[in-house]
Amino acid sequence: MSIKRLSDDLLKVWAITEKDIRMYYLKSPSIFFGIVFPLILYFTFAMGRPCVTEAHRLTGVVTVSALFGATSVEAVVFSLERRSRTMDRLLVAPIHPGALIFGKAISGAIFGFIVAIIVGAILMLFGSFWRWTGLMPGLKLEPVTFMIAVFLTSIVSSSLGMIFSVKARDITEAMWPLNVIRFLMIFICGVFIPLDETFAFMPSAKFIAYLFPITYSVEALMQATFGMIQPRRLLLDFLALIFFSATFLMIAVKIFNRSIR
Amino acid sequence: MTFAIKVNDLTKRYGRVLALKNVRLEVEEGEFFGLLGPNGAGKTTLIRILTGLTAPTSGEVIVAGGNPFEEPVKVKSRFGLVPEISNVYVDFTAWENLMFTGRLYSVPRDVREKRAMELLEILGLKERRDSPVRQFSKGMRRRLAIAMALIHDPQILFLDEPTSGLDVQSTNVIRGILRRLNEEEGKTIFLTTHYIEEAERLCHRVAILNRGEIVAQGTVEELKASIKMSEIVEVTFNAPIPSLSELEKHCDKVIRLRENKIRLYSPHISRNLEAITDFARRNGLEILSVNTVNPTLEDVFIRYTGLDIVAVERMEQIRAKGSER
Structure with a gap:
């Protein structure tokens, strides 16, 4: 592939990303699932589950924001584009389907990243406000690692969202399978409750959690937020997230190519 | 001779439904080509x-x-x-729609801005360039869709029912622009329509598609000549005609023009004259006149599809209204 063609494709990818950001970020499902829903979960666990540690509440909500934000944007974008037939406009343009999918994945990831950072910042600053302790106790933020972990979580989430959205004709068609997988991951990937507690009934089943990308997100975020960085572990988490993202994107492109024929 | 579009033995199946069957057509560069056909053709x-x-499903397609x-x-x-439905971004302005489309086609910024201004001017949208498309009428959206299809200065322009369901003013503007694009800029235009008059006025050549098959193809004059004058006859009776079902058994198509006047299509009209005389006698009618008619493109359409164009247009209008909703 020549440099000229690559730069042409990247410019087209960015045009699609920018258009999606402007058109779909403020749609109600994006706002609800990206911001409102994670905050509701936070307060539910803050009030109803005192056994959940502050660290898990924070990383859990940041993970859920990225996961729900990025996946929901994909569900909104694809179904609305299909309904208004603007998807045909993109398909008839001289752009590879892979680049088209990549452009849309980036728009979802940016949304997931932004909402997760906003929600995370609110909780870090004011999460313990009601207990008059100021900043969250034990907080030892590694900003760069934290940003990378949030971004990779957003990328893997938007790629996952793609798989269920590329064929969807309406939001519900994408949302119901997404909800099954999203809630499943919340409960088995150690998002709010540590994995050892989740699998206390059968410790040997813990490996199941490592079949899902969000487990690696939570691990990376815990390390980046509470100063417990183990470089090898962190690298493994990042590589796993990149691997899942690439795999999900390839699957999404295949489904998309089949759906447009 | 250079072809802009060439289709060979094209077949398309949707499951058990055969949507297109062995379609063959060739469109020359710079030609204005019309594809006529009823809903579902x-x-x-x-x-x-x-x-x-x-x-x-099978077949060869060469475009540009x-x-x-x-x-x-x-x-x-x-x-x-x-496309048939103007797929423009309603949350964007007309200008933003054009800029976005230009970027998808890698049109440099200065070129796309210049071309966008020209297109908005030609299509009568310059004054509304900064208005959100949500506020646009159906005709304005269609004109914007045309501008978006032209932003990268393509060689070929495909239009699917471009004037369907539009008011007279928008229809005339669009037809004028299409003619100009073809005559002055030499663009190849491939247009589908169910408006006979549109195809007759604009197209150099026309193909009639019926139930997935090309049933006739040629210039308008060639198509008219393919029907012999004697194949179309108008008969006037002295009183209203009760029912046409008896005559329909003998002819391809019978259309009631007035309550006492009918038009018959049949390749064997001379043989059917006896049936017409019998029909008049049995119904107590007197034949006032029998005339052969110069075929129009509408007659060609009826002859090859067996459909009444008035009913086809009415159906298409209802469908267009429904799909735009």
């Missing part, structure tokens, strides 16, 4: 295949010198598509 399927949106499925990026940069 396969016009949109054909245009979707030509533009690379739907893959054919390449196969849209084998070299999609190269071929797609050479044509523009105006």
Whole structure:
């Protein structure tokens, strides 16, 4: 592939990303699932589950924001584009389907990243406000690692969202399978409750959690937020997230190519 | 002779439904080509295949010198598509829609800005360039869709029912622009329509598609000449005609023009004159006149599809209203 063609494709990818950001970020499902829903979960666990540690509440909500934000944007974008037939406009343009999918994945990831950072910042600053302790106790933020972990979580989430959205004709068609997988991951990937507690009934089943990308997100975020960085572990988490993202994107492109024929 | 579009033995199946059957057609560069056909004939399927949106089941498709499925990026940069439903971004302004489309086609910023201004001017949208498209009428949206299809200055322009359901003013503006694009800029235009008059006025050549098959193809004059004058006869009676069912057994098509006047289509009209006389006698009618008629494109359409164009147009209008809603 020549440099000229690559730069042409990247410019087209960015045009699609920018258009999606402007058109779909403020749609109600994006706002609800990206911001409102994670905050509701936070307060539910803050009030109803005192056994959940502050660290898990924070990383859990940041993970859920990225996961729900990025996946929901994909569900909104694809179904609305299909309904208004603007998807045909993109398909008839001289752009590879892979680049088209990549452009849309980036728009979802940016949304997931932004909402997760906003929600995370609110909780870090004011999460313990009601207990008059100021900043969250034990907080030892590694900003760069934290940003990378949030971004990779957003990328893997938007790629996952793609798989269920590329064929969807309406939001519900994408949302119901997404909800099954999203809630499943919340409960088995150690998002709010540590994995050892989740699998206390059968410790040997813990490996199941490592079949899902969000487990690696939570691990990376815990390390980046509470100063417990183990470089090898962190690298493994990042590589796993990149691997899942690439795999999900390839699957999404295949489904998309089949759906447009 | 250079072909802008060449289709060979094209077939498309949706499960058990045969949408297109062995379609063959050739469109020369710079030609204004019309595809006429009733609802469900396969016009949109054909245009979707030509533009690379739907893959054919079998057959060969060449558009602008390449196969849209084998070299999609190269071929797609050479044509523009105006679909049946104006798929514009309603949350964007007209200007933003054009800029976004220009970026998808890698049109440099200065070129796309200059061309966008020209297109908005030509299409009568310059004053509304900064208005959100949500506020646009159906005709304005269609004109914007045409501008978006032209922003990268394509060689070929595909239009699927461009004037369907539009008011007279928008229809005239669009037809004028299409003629100008073809005559002055030499663009190849491939248009599907169910308006006979539109095809007759604009197109150099016309193909009639019925139930997935091309049933006739040629210049308007050639198509008219393909029906002998003697195949169309108008009969006037002295009183209102009760029912046409008896005559329909003998002819391809019978249309009631007035309560006492009918038009018959049949390749064996001379043989049917006896049936007409019998029909008049049995119903107590007197034949006032029998005239052969110079065929119009509408007659050609009726002859090859067996459909009444008035009913076809009414059906298409209802469908267009429903799909735009």
